[in-house]
Amino acid sequence: MxxxxxxxxxxxxxxxxxxxxxxxxxxTLGLEGFTTEGYASPRAALDALRPGRHELLLxxxxxxxxxxxxLIAAARxxxxxxxxxxxxxxxxxxxxxxxxxxxxLDYILKPFRLNAILPVIQRALDLQRLRxxxxxxxxxxxxxxxxxxxxxxxxxxxxYSVSHDLRAPLxxxxxxxxxxxxxxxxxxxEDGQRIARIIRDGSSNMxxxxxxxxxxxxxxxxxxxxxxxxxxxxVRACIAEARGSHPxxxxxxxxxxxxxxxxAAMADPGVIRHVWGNLIGNxxxxxxxxxxxxxxITGRVDGAEVIYTVADNGIGFDMRYADKLFGVFRRLHxxxxxxxxxxxxxxxxxxxxxxxxxxxxxxxxxxxxxxSFVLPAQPG
Numbered sequence: 500m501x502x503x504x505x506x507x508x509x510x511x512x513x514x515x516x517x518x519x520x521x522x523x524x525x526x527t528l529g530l531e532g533f534t535t536e537g538y539a540s541p542r543a544a545l546d547a548l549r550p551g552r553h554e555l556l557l558x559x560x561x562x563x564x565x566x567x568x569x570l571i572a573a574a575r576x577x578x579x580x581x582x583x584x585x586x587x588x589x590x591x592x593x594x595x596x597x598x599x600x601x602x603x604l605d606y607i608l609k610p611f612r613l614n615a616i617l618p619v620i621q622r623a624l625d626l627q628r629l630r631x632x633x634x635x636x637x638x639x640x641x642x643x644x645x646x647x648x649x650x651x652x653x654x655x656x657x658x659y660s661v662s663h664d665l666r667a668p669l670x671x672x673x674x675x676x677x678x679x680x681x682x683x684x685x686x687x688x689e690d691g692q693r694i695a696r697i698i699r700d701g702s703s704n705m706x707x708x709x710x711x712x713x714x715x716x717x718x719x720x721x722x723x724x725x726x727x728x729x730x731x732x733x734v735r736a737c738i739a740e741a742r743g744s745h746p747x748x749x750x751x752x753x754x755x756x757x758x759x760x761x762x763a764a765m766a767d768p769g770v771i772r773h774v775w776g777n778l779i780g781n782x783x784x785x786x787x788x789x790x791x792x793x794x795x796i797t798g799r800v801d802g803a804e805v806i807y808t809v810a811d812n813g814i815g816f817d818m819r820y821a822d823k824l825f826g827v828f829r830r831l832h833x834x835x836x837x838x839x840x841x842x843x844x845x846x847x848x849x850x851x852x853x854x855x856x857x858x859x860x861x862x863x864x865x866x867x868x869x870x871s872f873v874l875p876a877q878p879g
Contacts, residue, residue, distance in 0.1 A: 508532040509624045512553040514544045514570060515586065516562045520609075524557075527613060528620070541570045550578045555624055557607070560587040560598070568601035575602060580634075582627035584619065586611075673702035723767045723853060727877070730761040730807070733768065733775055734796055741780040754783050754792035754811070761798040764805040764874035766854055771874075773850050774858075777843035778809040778870045786813030786867065804856070804873045812867040824860055847872070 511533050515521040518539050525537040536553065538544035541564045544556075556574050558567040565573070571583045585598040588609040598606045604623040607616050676699035684692050738756055779796070786792040789812050798807040816824075825848040851858045851872045858872035 507534040509620070510534045510552070510554045511536070511557055511620070512544060512548065512555070512574075512581075513537040513557045514541055514562070514567075515539065515557075515559040516564075517559070520611075524611065527611075531613075531617065533620075541565045541573075544570070545573055545577065548574055548577045548581075551580070553578070553581055554627060555620065556581050556583040557586060557620070558583065560585050560606075567603075568597065571602045580627075580631055582623050582630075584623050670702075673699055676702060723770060725765045725767050725854065725878075727763050728766045728768055728771070729763050730766075730771075730775075730798065731758065733772055734758060734761060734779070737772060737775040737779045738783075740776065741783050744780070752787060752789070752792050754786050754789075754794050756783075757793070757795045759795065759797035761796070761807070762800050762805050762876070764798075764807075764876055765878060766874055770850050771854070774847045774872060777847045778872075781843070781870075782809050782811040782813070782868075784813075785815075786811040789813055800876055801873075803876050805876045806871055806873050808869055808871045810867065810869040815862040815864045815866050815868050817864055818862060821860055821862070825858070 508531065511528060513521060513525055513528075513535055514537070515524065516539050521537045521539055525535040529535050536547065538547065541558070541562055556571065558570050560567040562570075567585045567587075571585075574581055574583070583603045585601075585603045585606040586609060587598075587606055604626055605619050607619055676695050679687070680692060680695040680699065684695075687695060735758070742753075779794070782794040783792075786794060791812075793812050795810045796808070797810075798805055825844050848858050851874070854874055856873040856875070858870070860868060860870050862868035
């Protein structure tokens, strides 16, 4: 309600070509606390209508200039938020259906009885206000989502730019630290060599982190070309790649990998490899110290989705810290014991989300972990 305006139960625009009935209705509803404005002519009512001026239109169904259904449609073109009730002396089921199809919230029978029409008007006003509030909330949520999306895109672009620009000086430092150690090692002495190694290793670690950030940014920005995809060849390629990149350390065992049914799902073949590669690589890495390391990869159709799971019997983790798993540079285990950048699961989550899916983890310390993710089974 605008500042200074008198409180009212509702602002009503009433249209009825029977002037005596119109006057009586306006006066009666005015005494009940409503603000009323009445017109015997539908065209005069439309001329007076302004967006937001009235909450509810009460119109006679049968009038010579235009009928009530036509008036409601014309009024909605001027004020899309106005509610409407139809007044008729010919109340039937057909009348109600016609009124509802024409955009009316309800209908009122003539001759009027005050105790009958007041609940109908109040119910229509309440419904109209609820619709308006819902529309405002939805518009606010959409603006908020758009603002968040724009801010996130800016952050991704900044992350990509900074990561890309950082690599050159880092590689420069790493290269010179290596050359310093190789060419002047004897002259540096033990302390100097130790410092050179610290510089070299530190720059190497930073470079790995920058590479991880770049990969994360690419996973967020790379266009997707999804199709119905057979996952088994990708899974087998990722297993071979993980075993080649991370050979079993001395004293550890090579995990047994079991591949179950892997139903096809909608995915981009190049991008989804990031998910499979990370989950399989982690399962092999974190289960290698078990007495009988085992990794099981399965999938199943669940309605319109396919759920894939990579399970291992490795060291597991405490579920109290599960919310940290998918953050950038978040780790639950020492990098010294289990090398890695701490970016892989963040990339996996981003890729799955961009496919319209979700990813989660379940685990028990010393018993193993289960990572599952969902993809659409068919084109959406």
